[in-house]
Amino acid sequence: MKKLANINDIPNEGSKLVFLDETPIALFKINGKIHAWDNRCPHRGASLSDGYISDTTIQCKYHLWEFDIKKKCALENTKIKINTFRIKIINEDIYLI
Numbered sequence: 001m002k003k004l005a006n007i008n009d010i011p012n013e014g015s016k017l018v019f020l021d022e023t024p025i026a027l028f029k030i031n032g033k034i035h036a037w038d039n040r041c042p043h044r045g046a047s048l049s050d051g052y053i054s055d056t057t058i059q060c061k062y063h064l065w066e067f068d069i070k071k072k073c074a075l076e077n078t079k080i081k082i083n084t085f086r087i088k089i090i091n092e093d094i095y096l097i
């Protein structure tokens with residue numbers, strides 16, 4: 001397993017950008033839960049870790065597309081999916097599995 005970060009590296013209701021080789025991964029901490037998403041917006045590739053974070057959505061800052069955190073897809077078109085990563089937390093460290 002590859003360690004991505006420690007959960008304390010991510011602000012509450014915030015994000016942290018990490019890299020897995022060349023792949024940018026946005027780690028979000030929302031209501032105490034960690035989410036690992038491909039950082040590249042499915043629209044034009046802008047950084048989702050810089051987006052607006054709410055309890056239920058991440059909104060890309062570039063063209064304001066919104067993505068549902070639970071469903072991992074665009075609000076306006078559920079066929080537009082977010083690529084996510086499976087993680088495991090051990091002793092507050094976040095690992096890719």
Ligand code: FES
Pocket residue numbers: 041042043044045046060061062063064065
């Ligand atoms: S690049 Fe994200 S909405 Fe356009």
